[in-house]
Amino acid sequence: MFRFARYNEPLIFELPSRETRERTPIPGIPRKIQRLKPISIPNIEEPRVARHFHHLSQMNYGVDTGIYPLGSCTMKYNPKICEEIARWEEFSCLHPHQDASTVQGILQMMYELEEMLVEITGMHAFTLQPAAGAHGELLGMLLTRAYHENNSDNNRKDVIIPDTAHGTNPASASIAGFNVIEIPSNKDGTVDVKLLKKSLSDKTACFMITNPNTLGIFEDNILEIAECVHDAGALLYYDGANMNAILGKARPGDMGFDIVHLNLHKTFSTPHGGGGPGSGPIGVNRELEEFLPIPRIIKEKNRYRFDYDKPKSIGKIKEFYGNISVLLKAYTYIKMMGYNGLRETSEIAVLNANYMKKKIVDSKRYELPYKQMRKHEFVLSCEKLKEEKNIRAADIAKRLLDYGLHAPTVYFPLIVKEALMIEPTETESKEDLDRYIDALIEIADEDVEKLKNAPYNTPIGRVDEVYATRNLILTWRDFKEEMSEK
Ligand SMILES: Cc1ncc(COP(=O)(O)O)c(C=O)c1O
Structure with a gap:
């Protein structure tokens, strides 16, 4: 049973509403396409509405209210300058259908953000399309499939995942059509390398892990793990949602990962959760670049344009450019912090x-x-x-x-x-x-x-x-x- 202990806030529908009159028809516009009857929503004075919603917001708790140590979610305070820049009308009033020649600033920002993420992670190339961590994971799995299919290695149907994994990892692998094989961790809470070696086979498509793992422990054996995964012909996927732990200290590319997703809405200045837009860019090694979603952004003589000419691309994973406001916040944050600032973070x-x-x-x-x-x-x-x-x-x-x-x-x-x-x-x-x-x-x-x-x-x-x-x-x-x- 619910127990609504102290619920006494009236709903907006319960506040005294003024009567709404029928509208006078506007001459010159056919009557049948005019809305003359009032819509059935409360008609309340502006101060009341403002106070009602303000009060509701005060009943809430957010990263601006206080400490929010929700493990795995990286709920940190996000500098307001990032929010402000994302709202500039130079960005917010652009239309996604505008010709590339008229949105050079946005394309430059995206191009440079991709380059910065390459530098931070040690990967070869990035796409900014995915709208969340799990969306990035799904793309990572589709890239894995494209890679093996391109090698006519069509038997690789298994994705191995440790039992410490975030729930989205097995879900993404399964949605992409793979069989998920879970392996238990060892007594230290890290990957049991012996067990991993036994589980790898010519059916393995990928091994998916996050490092540090969800216990907060760094997988010390990562180089050995990378070697045995690659020896088995499989790919190594990095769930980079925990990147906040190793910025400027270690890079998944240097650890031997082939595919990486980042949660910009955790590490790079957009609050996680709350139903707002997210962004889960995917970084790949050189061999996988040709499969990345189209369009790619390219730079030619200081001009930027979309490139659709990628015959091996898996196609599009999101309409338009990705979640631009989250990308702008990440761009601002990284520029503001610099490499040393990120490391200090x-x-x-x-x-x-x-x-x-x-x-x-x-x-x-x-x-x-x-x-x-x-x-x-x-x-x-x-x-x-x-x-x-x-x-x-x-x-x-x-x-x-x-x-x-x-x-x-x-x-x-x-x-x-x-x-x-x-x-x-x-x-x-x-x-x-x-x-x-x-x-x-x-x-x-x-x-x-x-x-x-x-x-x-x-x-x-x-x-x-x-x-x-x-x-x-x-x-x-x-x-x-x-x-x-x-
Ligand atoms: C370790 C880890 N992986 C993946 C995800 C999925 O990210 P998203 O919620 O953006 O889909 C999360 C989310 O918190 C996470 O903590």
Whole structure:
């Protein structure tokens, strides 16, 4: 059952609405194509509307509100200058159907962004088309297929993925028509190279991993992994959603990866999540470049143009240019930070994660299942808290909301029981990290009954998530009906 603890905000439909009069017909336009009857939406004065939505926004929590250590999602503060530049009308008023000769600035930006991503990742070429990480993964899988088909190697139907992988990895491989083979990690939480070698065969199309993995641990054996994957005739795919950990320190191209996706909407200054546009560019090695989506952007004598003449291209994966606003933000961010700035970003992200990890582990309230040094994130387990006090990861996460803090990712990666996955990012101060650490410690010592009913200070109390997924309420009318039955 839902428990809407303190829900008292009227819906926009419930605010007093003014009567809307029929419109007087406009002379010269046929009556039948004019809308004379008012549309059935509330007619409310501007100040009320502004206040209503402003208040709703204040009930929300975002990266501008406070720390948001949602592991794997890299929810960091994004400099406002990036947002401002993306909104400049020189960019936002362009039409995607304009002739290339009239959008030289945008093409230059895209060309240079591709070059910068090449430099950052050590790959040979990039496409900016994919609209999200998972979309990039799908493209990566399509490129994998094109590559093997081009070599008449049509038996390669398997994609091997470690059990620490993000859920989108097996989903993308499966959507592209591959069989997914999951391999368990070793006791250190990294790829079991012996097992990988056994699993590789002439049916393997690709091995897909993220490095550092979702436990925040860097795969030290990556060069050996690359060698054995290539010896088996397969490709090595890098899920670069965790690139925030290694900017300026290590490059997937140098580790031997053939295909890489980046999440510009995590590492490069667009907030992740919230349903906004994303961008998951794909980088490839020299051999795979010919399969990249068309059009490619090329530069000739300081002019830029689209090139469609790529017979081996897999075709288009997204209409027009990709998500331009996200590309503009990434471009601005990279230019502003410079190579040294990006490296410092990762250094602080790693420092912050390890600082938090050490203090929380020293408090002895939570378990740390894998002991190695972490990169940008770490995963705690509440298994002991559950056994000893019946406190679950979900209870801790809900109670953090009462402290005015966003919860970490919970129950992921799947190989950690009662997981709390924390990624503080580089944009949080020591004071904010300490506040979060103190809250986690305090909560672990609280009365279990109190935790079971948390949160208390949010507009909506504890939601029965199973009920919510099985009884979807997608319109305000259904919502009202549900409320009136309570
Ligand atoms: C490790 C990892 N891989 C892939 C993705 C998928 O990215 P997207 O949500 O943009 O599809 C994510 C998203 O958070 C991720 O954390």
